[in-house]
Amino acid sequence: MVIIEAKSIQYDVMVALPQALTYMMASSQRSSDRQLFAMITNGREFCFIKLNQKIKPEDSPTYTLSRVFLLSETENQLYEVLQILKSLGQIIITNP
Numbered sequence: 881m882v883i884i885e886a887k888s889i890q891y892d893v894m895v896a897l898p899q900a901l902t903y904m905m906a907s908s909q910r911s912s913d914r915q916l917f918a919m920i921t922n923g924r925e926f927c928f929i930k931l932n933q934k935i936k937p938e939d940s941p942t943y944t945l946s947r948v949f950l951l952s953e954t955e956n957q958l959y960e961v962l963q964i965l966k967s968l969g970q971i972i973i974t975n976p
Contacts, residue, residue, distance in 0.1 A: 881907060882968050883918040893927050893948060896920035901943060904931045908941070915975060917968050924951050926961045928968075 885900040887893070900918045908916055908931055916931040928946040946964070949957040 881916050882965075882972065883907065883916075885918065885920045887920075887922045889923045891922055893920055893922045893925035896922070897927075897929070897945075900929060901931075904929065904943070905941065908933075915971060917971075919965070925949065926951075926957075928964055 883900055883903045885896040885903065887896045897920060900920050904916050904918055916933075918929040918931075920927050920929065926949040930944045932942045932944060934941055949961050951958055951961075
């Protein structure tokens with residue numbers, strides 16, 4: 881499953897992190913998905929999140945963040961963002 885959380889371009893992309901993590905935690909409790917990912921964006925910056933599954937029920941959940949990808953004129957990283965989304969799609973298709 882992939883969750884997408886978007887905020888206005890006037891905000892830093894990390895403003896979306898708490899809300900995306902809340903959605904991810906709620907989804908992990910309702911679903912049997914073993915792999916849970918999210919993308920947060922403000923239209924100019926993109927960041928990916930992976931929720932790391934708990935090994936034991938008493939463990940606290942953890943998450944991993946990608947670096948922030950930029951769509952500025954000097955460093956347009958749109959192709960990298962699209963490659964990551966394509967890879968996530970393949971993971972979801974092959975591991976339902």
